Amino acid sequence: xxxxxxxxxxxxxxxxxxxxxxxxxxxxxxxxxxxxxxxxxxxxxxxxxxxxxxxxxxxxxxxxxxxxxxxxxxxxxxxxxxxxxxxxxxxxxxxxxxxxxxxxxxxxxxxxx
Amino acid sequence: xxxxxxxxxxxxxxxxxxxxxxxxxxxxxxxxxxxxxxxxxxxxxxxxxxxxxxxxxxxxxxxxxxxxxxxxxxxxxxxxxxxxxxxxxxxxxxxxxxxxxxxxxxxxxxx
Numbered sequence: 001x002x003x004x005x006x007x008x009x010x011x012x013x014x015x016x017x018x019x020x021x022x023x024x025x026x027x028x029x030x031x032x033x034x035x036x037x038x039x040x041x042x043x044x045x046x047x048x049x050x051x052x053x054x055x056x057x058x059x060x061x062x063x064x065x066x067x068x069x070x071x072x073x074x075x076x077x078x079x080x081x082x083x084x085x086x087x088x089x090x091x092x093x094x095x096x097x098x099x100x101x102x103x104x105x106x107x108x109x110x111x112x113x
Numbered sequence: 114x115x116x117x118x119x120x121x122x123x124x125x126x127x128x129x130x131x132x133x134x135x136x137x138x139x140x141x142x143x144x145x146x147x148x149x150x151x152x153x154x155x156x157x158x159x160x161x162x163x164x165x166x167x168x169x170x171x172x173x174x175x176x177x178x179x180x181x182x183x184x185x186x187x188x189x190x191x192x193x194x195x196x197x198x199x200x201x202x203x204x205x206x207x208x209x210x211x212x213x214x215x216x217x218x219x220x221x222x223x224x
Contacts (some may be wrong), residue, residue, distance in 0.1 A: 006156075043117075043214040044157075044202070059211070090156055097210035098144045099164070104156035 002027035006091050006105035014113050019064075019078040021108050023091030026072065031093040033074040034102065035066055038088040050074060086112045115140045115207045119215035126193055127223050134188040134218045136203035141181045144206040148177050148188050151200045151217070160201075161188070193222045 048066035149157040161177040176189040204212040
């Protein structure tokens with residue numbers, strides 16, 4: 001069966017520090033991968049999605065970036081964090097956007113001090 | 114631009130009641146409509162996916178319907194249990210294959 005892993009589960013970082021969140025999927029190949037942010041009291045906002053290695057689409061202009069160095073690995077990064085980057089970050093995958101549901105990881109709670 | 118709205122924002126019911134959660138979307142050009150459950154501090158769990166050509170999907174005590182022409186979907190939960198307490202999110206997949214989420218309905222089932 002397929003599983004998705006995200007780490008770390010929680011992270012506290014100072015303003016201006018770098019960020020790297022990792023997501024990996026097991027048990028499938030060539031998944032569509034997604035990064036979302038869920039701010040307190042708001043819905044999920046799609047940040048990035050990827051249909052293949054090295055193929056990244058950005059949805060929201062910001063100081064975050066994403067990379068997909070391997071088929072089942074998706075990384076969210078920042079060179080300098082802002083206070084507004086605080087939130088709950090979720091990674092998801094699907095086999096087919098049109099016909100398959102998205103499956104989510106357990107998320108990373110990011111707090112910026 | 115697709116917008117998804119969920120009503121009510123919160124709902125409290127006694128155990129055993131049947132209940133309906135509502136979801137509406139502004140653009141009927143969707144590929145599918147997905148329902149998720151989110152427990153506090155956790156990720157989302159997929160419950161049901163309804164293709165645009167379908168009218169409903171069922172899984173156990175859950176039944177989701179889709180009416181594209183009116184821009185509405187409902188999630189019906191039969192014989193609710195305290196373990197059903199969670200936030201329920203609906204999401205419409207737009208013409209760009211992106212999921213647009215509602216803000217969710219927070220459900221509390223009282224023992």
